[in-house]
Amino acid sequence: MTQNKKELAVAALRNGTVIDRVPCGALFQAVRILGIEKMTNNVTIGNNLSSRHLGTKGIIKVADVEFPEDVLNRIALIAPHAKINIIRDYEVVEKRPVALPDEIVGIVRCGNPKCITNNEPMRTRFWVTDRDNVTIRCHYCGHTVKAGDAIID
Amino acid sequence: MNTNSLVSIDDISRDEILDLIERARFFEEHPNHKILDGKVVATLFFEPSTRTRLSFETAVNRLGGRIIGFSDASTTSSSKGETLKDTIKMVSNYVDLIIMRHYLEGAARYATEVTETPVINAGDGANQHPSQTMLDLYSIYKTQGTLENLTITMVGDLKYGRTVHSLLMALRYFNPTFRFVACDELRMPKEYRDFCDANGIRYTEHTEFDAEVLADTDILYMTRVQRERFSDIMEYERVKNLYTLRNDMLEDTKPNLRVLHPLPRVNEIDRDVDDNPKAYYFEQARNGLFARQAIICKALGIDIYKEAES
Numbered sequence: 001m002t003q004n005k006k007e008l009a010v011a012a013l014r015n016g017t018v019i020d021r022v023p024c025g026a027l028f029q030a031v032r033i034l035g036i037e038k039m040t041n042n043v044t045i046g047n048n049l050s051s052r053h054l055g056t057k058g059i060i061k062v063a064d065v066e067f068p069e070d071v072l073n074r075i076a077l078i079a080p081h082a083k084i085n086i087i088r089d090y091e092v093v094e095k096r097p098v099a100l101p102d103e104i105v106g107i108v109r110c111g112n113p114k115c116i117t118n119n120e121p122m123r124t125r126f127w128v129t130d131r132d133n134v135t136i137r138c139h140y141c142g143h144t145v146k147a148g149d150a151i152i153d
Numbered sequence: 154m155n156t157n158s159l160v161s162i163d164d165i166s167r168d169e170i171l172d173l174i175e176r177a178r179f180f181e182e183h184p185n186h187k188i189l190d191g192k193v194v195a196t197l198f199f200e201p202s203t204r205t206r207l208s209f210e211t212a213v214n215r216l217g218g219r220i221i222g223f224s225d226a227s228t229t230s231s232s233k234g235e236t237l238k239d240t241i242k243m244v245s246n247y248v249d250l251i252i253m254r255h256y257l258e259g260a261a262r263y264a265t266e267v268t269e270t271p272v273i274n275a276g277d278g279a280n281q282h283p284s285q286t287m288l289d290l291y292s293i294y295k296t297q298g299t300l301e302n303l304t305i306t307m308v309g310d311l312k313y314g315r316t317v318h319s320l321l322m323a324l325r326y327f328n329p330t331f332r333f334v335a336c337d338e339l340r341m342p343k344e345y346r347d348f349c350d351a352n353g354i355r356y357t358e359h360t361e362f363d364a365e366v367l368a369d370t371d372i373l374y375m376t377r378v379q380r381e382r383f384s385d386i387m388e389y390e391r392v393k394n395l396y397t398l399r400n401d402m403l404e405d406t407k408p409n410l411r412v413l414h415p416l417p418r419v420n421e422i423d424r425d426v427d428d429n430p431k432a433y434y435f436e437q438a439r440n441g442l443f444a445r446q447a448i449i450c451k452a453l454g455i456d457i458y459k460e461a462e463s
């Protein structure tokens with residue numbers, strides 16, 4: 001617990017959510033996926049911080065928000081090893097990894113220009129076909145892409 | 154949930170494939186079985202495909218159903234910017250079944266999500282064309298008496314040819330052996346080779362199309378090699394005649410071998426093969442009628458055998 005408090009001391013959060021261990025290259029995508037740009041809450045974003053696990057990492061702290069689990073799990077697409085810390089009254093009350101869902105609705109745009117989803121006002125839908133390599137397959141046209149190369153809306 | 158639709162051959166089970174073959178055989182024996190009395194079927198061709206449309210419309214007519222629709226999207230409201238969803242919802246009000254072809258991939262899948270009316274995919278871009286696969290399977294079954302344990306040699310464009318990909322997927326239930334014959338540029342994609350590996354399906358790859366590769370072949374599936382598939386036009390000129398079937402190549406093949414081709418052909422099968430009893434591509438196209446009659450009745454949930462007794 002003391003270790004956690006030190007780590008989080010940058011902008012001590014009384015209540016809220018810390019998303020830790022985000023790969024540096026995926027940090028701003030994660031910010032977008034979580035819709036943080038539109039929030040008025042107190043938000044701290046750090047990048048290129050040193051990490052025992054990743055070398056460097058990004059971190060996102062949002063005050064007074066606990067995201068629904070399915071929203072947090074969306075960032076597993078680009079940050080499969082991210083850790084979620086739920087803070088209440090300066091204490092980490094919950095710490096868990098993100099979990100890649102089987103199905104991803106919205107967020108990702110299909111890379112196939114001839115896909116119906118790129119030509120019709122509708123939500124995209126992908127299936128995770130390979131968890132180890134985070135590969136997803138378009139429910140409509142069958143186009144397959146590695147999540148790291150996917151176009152995130 | 155729209156469950157009677159047929160969007161992709163991958164959606165249907167081994168038993169459903171065999172059931173559709175049985176139904177196709179029934180329709181071959183009873184081609185004018187009028188069981189669609191009072192039914193209206195829409196054929197929505199957002200991209201023209203005369204061959205496929207005529208086959209489906211003949212199937213509906215022989216079953217005694219009525220048809221509405223269009224054969225070219227430029228004459229419809231979608232050319233005025235109407236969404237696919239709106240067109241499908243509008244047509245759903247009028248018909249019992251929608252048969253659709255679209256230039257966009259995934260269009261038929263999406264259509265099933267916006268209507269409760271069953272949808273048959275008659276081709277969505279380079280993606281799926283399940284009635285073609287069913288007629289291929291029916292042709293194989295008819296000529297070999299089984300779908301099990303066959304050696305299938307696929308020749309020509311194995312990279313972009315959706316018919317060979319769908320056929321490969323559908324045959325996964327029946328312990329096939331594949332011979333893939335193509336130039337490097339049109340080689341069977343890794344995705345499908347991986348699929349074979351993962352499912353224990355035997356295959357060999359060849360760049361030479363000769364009598365040797367045909368020695369143990371039961372089904373020879375020819376496809377068209379198109380100039381526009383090549384990034385290097387010199388490569389096209391080099392290979393365009395290497396994957397042509399000549400009559401003499403069939404001399405020492407197995408007596409049960411049959412030559413299939415999804416048609417139209419250009420010059421990948423010499424004309425003198427047409428008179429060889431092993432040539433089957435014209436009958437194959439005719440089988441499309443029975444396969445489509447079977448698919449239509451299944452989509453409408455009609456028990457064809459029961460109706461036949463009454």
Ligand SMILES: [Zn+2]
Nearest residue numbers: 110115138141
């Ligand atoms: Zn797609």
